[in-house]
Amino acid sequence: MTENNKTDEKSGVAGFMQRAKQQAREKTSETTVTESAPFKAFEQTAESVAKNTMTEGQLFDTADALADYRLSDVNVTDTTCGHCAVGCRFDLYTKDGEVLGARPTDPEKAPVNGISTCVKGKFTYSYVDDEDRLTEPLVKENGEFREASWDEALDRVVEGLGDIIDEYGPDALGLIASSKATNEDNYVMQRFAREVLGTNNIDNCNRLCHAATVEGLAATLGFGAASTGLEALEETDCYLLTGSNITEAHPVFATRVKQNVAEGAELIVFDPRKIQAAEYADQFTRVEPGYDTTWINGMIRYIIEEDLHDEKFIEERVDGFEKVKESVQQFTPEFVEKKAGVPPEELKSAAETIANADSCMFGWALGLAEHTHGTDNIYAIANLALITGHVGDSKSGLAPFRGQNNVQGGGGDMGPLPNNFPGYQSATDDENRAKFADYWDMDIEDMPDEEGYRLTEMFLAADDGDLKGMFVQGENPTVSEPNIDHAQKVLEDLEFLAVQDIFLTRTAEHADVVLPATSTVESNGTYTSSSRHVQLVKRAIEPKGNTKPDWAITKALAQRFGYEWEYETASDIMNEISDLTPIYGGVSHERLENGEELQWPVWDEDHPGTPYLYDEKFLTDEGDELAHMHVAEGIDPAELPDEQFPLVMTTGRVLYQYHTGTLTFREEGLTEGYTGESFVEIHPDTAAEYGVSEGEYVTLTSRHGTAEMKAAVTERPSPGEVFTPMHYFKGGANNLTKEEPLDPPSKTAEYKVTNVQLTAEGQPEGERTPSEIETERDEPTVTTDD
Ligand SMILES: Nc1nc2c(c(=O)[nH]1)N[C@H]1C(S)=C(S)[C@@H](COP(=O)(O)OP(=O)(O)OC[C@H]3O[C@@H](n4cnc5c(=O)[nH]c(N)nc54)[C@H](O)[C@@H]3O)O[C@H]1N2
Ligand SMILES: Nc1nc2c(c(=O)[nH]1)N[C@H]1C(S)=C(S)[C@@H](COP(=O)(O)OP(=O)(O)OC[C@H]3O[C@@H](n4cnc5c(=O)[nH]c(N)nc54)[C@H](O)[C@@H]3O)O[C@H]1N2
Ligand code: SF4
Ligand SMILES: [Mo]
Numbered sequence: 001m002t003e004n005n006k007t008d009e010k011s012g013v014a015g016f017m018q019r020a021k022q023q024a025r026e027k028t029s030e031t032t033v034t035e036s037a038p039f040k041a042f043e044q045t046a047e048s049v050a051k052n053t054m055t056e057g058q059l060f061d062t063a064d065a066l067a068d069y070r071l072s073d074v075n076v077t078d079t080t081c082g083h084c085a086v087g088c089r090f091d092l093y094t095k096d097g098e099v100l101g102a103r104p105t106d107p108e109k110a111p112v113n114g115i116s117t118c119v120k121g122k123f124t125y126s127y128v129d130d131e132d133r134l135t136e137p138l139v140k141e142n143g144e145f146r147e148a149s150w151d152e153a154l155d156r157v158v159e160g161l162g163d164i165i166d167e168y169g170p171d172a173l174g175l176i177a178s179s180k181a182t183n184e185d186n187y188v189m190q191r192f193a194r195e196v197l198g199t200n201n202i203d204n205c206n207r208l209c210h211a212a213t214v215e216g217l218a219a220t221l222g223f224g225a226a227s228t229g230l231e232a233l234e235e236t237d238c239y240l241l242t243g244s245n246i247t248e249a250h251p252v253f254a255t256r257v258k259q260n261v262a263e264g265a266e267l268i269v270f271d272p273r274k275i276q277a278a279e280y281a282d283q284f285t286r287v288e289p290g291y292d293t294t295w296i297n298g299m300i301r302y303i304i305e306e307d308l309h310d311e312k313f314i315e316e317r318v319d320g321f322e323k324v325k326e327s328v329q330q331f332t333p334e335f336v337e338k339k340a341g342v343p344p345e346e347l348k349s350a351a352e353t354i355a356n357a358d359s360c361m362f363g364w365a366l367g368l369a370e371h372t373h374g375t376d377n378i379y380a381i382a383n384l385a386l387i388t389g390h391v392g393d394s395k396s397g398l399a400p401f402r403g404q405n406n407v408q409g410g411g412g413d414m415g416p417l418p419n420n421f422p423g424y425q426s427a428t429d430d431e432n433r434a435k436f437a438d439y440w441d442m443d444i445e446d447m448p449d450e451e452g453y454r455l456t457e458m459f460l461a462a463d464d465g466d467l468k469g470m471f472v473q474g475e476n477p478t479v480s481e482p483n484i485d486h487a488q489k490v491l492e493d494l495e496f497l498a499v500q501d502i503f504l505t506r507t508a509e510h511a512d513v514v515l516p517a518t519s520t521v522e523s524n525g526t527y528t529s530s531s532r533h534v535q536l537v538k539r540a541i542e543p544k545g546n547t548k549p550d551w552a553i554t555k556a557l558a559q560r561f562g563y564e565w566e567y568e569t570a571s572d573i574m575n576e577i578s579d580l581t582p583i584y585g586g587v588s589h590e591r592l593e594n595g596e597e598l599q600w601p602v603w604d605e606d607h608p609g610t611p612y613l614y615d616e617k618f619l620t621d622e623g624d625e626l627a628h629m630h631v632a633e634g635i636d637p638a639e640l641p642d643e644q645f646p647l648v649m650t651t652g653r654v655l656y657q658y659h660t661g662t663l664t665f666r667e668e669g670l671t672e673g674y675t676g677e678s679f680v681e682i683h684p685d686t687a688a689e690y691g692v693s694e695g696e697y698v699t700l701t702s703r704h705g706t707a708e709m710k711a712a713v714t715e716r717p718s719p720g721e722v723f724t725p726m727h728y729f730k731g732g733a734n735n736l737t738k739e740e741p742l743d744p745p746s747k748t749a750e751y752k753v754t755n756v757q758l759t760a761e762g763q764p765e766g767e768r769t770p771s772e773i774e775t776e777r778d779e780p781t782v783t784t785d786d
Helices: 013-030 036-051 056-066 119-123 150-168 183-197 211-220 230-235 251-262 292-305 311-317 321-327 333-340 344-356 374-387 409-413 430-439 455-463 484-493 550-560 570-580 589-593 684-690 770-777
Strands: 075-080 089-095 098-103 116-118 138-141 144-147 173-176 238-242 266-271 283-286 361-364 397-400 469-473 496-501 513-516 525-528 533-537 647-652 679-682 697-702 706-713 721-725 754-762 782-784
Touching (some): 098 119, 116 119, 138 150, 150 173, 150 550, 173 183, 173 455, 183 409, 183 525, 183 550, 183 570, 211 374, 230 251, 230 397, 238 251, 238 344, 238 374, 251 266, 266 344, 283 344, 292 321, 292 374, 311 374, 321 374, 333 344, 361 374, 374 397, 430 570, 455 484, 533 589, 570 589, 679 684, 679 697
Parallel strands (some): 173 469, 238 266, 238 361, 266 283, 361 397, 469 496, 647 721, 679 706
Antiparallel strands (some): 075 089, 138 144, 138 513, 679 721, 697 706, 697 754
């Protein structure tokens, strides 16, 4: 519910936000030479709030000083951030249907972030009102889109999907659900796939992301989620941070870590790039991309050899120790150095710090997951945590930093997955099939009984002619899939494609029908954060144009197929979720509205939730309450450099952009001053070797494609390695990546290792150089409101 606060001129935080943005825009028009200025102005204004930790009074003075913006009828809605999975909550200030900005005011309502936010959560809302927002359904006629009524558009979708079912059967359809959307939206989408269409071919962006994490942790510990809550993040004695650019991708987590390190916790960072976190780490070690099992197994070997492992913990709580011990014998310090580039003394000192610490948190993200042996990487890091006994207490544990705002909940817990019903209940288990069929009042025979295609497999199946139509909700695979040439060709060739988004994305351009959804600030429901917090999302402004909530669109489609679902609100859907999903058994909108902090599992209405997992028992399918170690076998990545493709390219994110840019490219303060186009980080030695200078265009060629982008000469990557952000279509990373092979258990692509050749293209005149961009990126970015 939106709280309608009649505010006077003095309560001017909204005015302040507005002015900060405006000032940035004015600077844009004044500035012709250094494009960085608008961003700087924008950010510095925000930063000054943080730096001075201003009181409310001071803030209002600032607002007054900045402008005479007249404030009346400003609405304030407490909601959850729609950008990343950190799960910040804040008050969103809106006026006349426009979002002015966010400000966390009540730490009680914001367990993860307290009073901090990053620049995306605080200011990045221009997209909501952007003139390109989809506001009406579109249908394609003679190759062109035209606006259509909801009736017509929904009928076209029913016809398109129905024709494919009639001709080829339901398994010729693939559905992509959206981890941007709420838990309720995603629950309804998987129900639609199973009950209405009759297929398990449903997946989402988790497959491109942490699917290996989910797979590895579920097999080893029980749940495909972080075992830790917030206490470990804030109070552990030691962090091993690897494969996560925490300051840019999970900024508010980074401030927690930094603060704890300042108070004495040890921080060990293993990453191929000298990321910002390396600068405040006690130990930073560069690793070769793709060799994580090698150095982690090497640490395990060293710890066991030196008798530093936790024998009691292993004895009482772990299965599989002996086979792991045997399997790591080949990972001698010499082998680790040769393969992973880790000097023996650095391997040993990190191993000793971790093993000797009273508590330790293992934090990672895609640097471990996005590999053809991604699941092995997770087995390895879980094994390391288990042999040192650092799982299952409040300050220790395994903490994958998740990605999209709702990938934990909407991308996993809610079961828009080819193998699981909600709550990770196997979709091929007959008891589960019967339970869901009963509840949905359907014939068990009609409930699909085989696992469906994983996301990237859908694109491969379409290529093979086995998949004929797709329904894509809130996903932009023409930019985010590995090898976008391949993805585009598939989308173009489909017999039918429906896309439900908030913009006419590059993916939507291929569609037959486009359905306009509400954005996060126009939606009600819940998101689930990295720390398993289920949190309310509230409608802060009325839906733009003729947009509808994702779940309501799916419900309307189901109805046209002849299924009457009784939900009237997102809260009704949550009631069904809690009936069918044991880990959400006690979650309800009412409890959340009453201010309860709920981290799943929440077994029933009286259960208070679970701040950290496995304090007494592990919960794998084996049912014996033990953790089950798996041997991490993979060593080399799928691609190895050779004479033709001598460099190793890794890919990832930058702070100010979000994925395929549909939201962040529209923020003037961010794009114009910052990364408006693709670039590649190159070590000065490599640049010298290839004769490349700063700001010059270079062509990267891989075995799979080619892309032209600007050179940023910097010591962030090692010599021989380059880094390209994932955000861009033109000149972007996924022109170079490959869609096969996939990690066998998780079916995730190897986004993090691609071999490339580099050629210099010449220097454009008068352009701002990517190194200037990089310097800006290292500036502090989390603001703390007081
Ligand atoms: N600003 C911003 N924030 C975001 C997003 C965004 O688009 N923009 N996206 C969100 C999403 S969906 C996700 S999944 C998360 C991702 O969060 P992260 O995974 O933290 O983000 P990436 O930039 O992909 O960073 C991967 C890190 O792994 C390192 N790395 C690369 N290869 C290897 C390797 O082989 N081994 C090891 N150990 N490390 C390696 C890279 O140098 C980098 O530091 O971010 C979320 N947050
Ligand atoms: N090279 C390389 N590629 C990568 C990665 C990498 O590290 N390297 N990372 C991978 C990872 S981890 C991820 S998660 C993917 C991300 O890939 P995508 O999920 O494809 O990227 P997004 O741009 O976040 O796409 C989300 C879409 O949802 C729309 N949207 C936003 N809100 C809503 C809503 O409420 N409802 C609906 N219906 N739509 C909405 C947006 O406009 C956008 O089109 O990229 C992957 N690709
Ligand atoms: S860290 Fe930034 S983007 Fe992520 S939830 Fe918090 S405010 Fe939003
Ligand atoms: Mo992700």
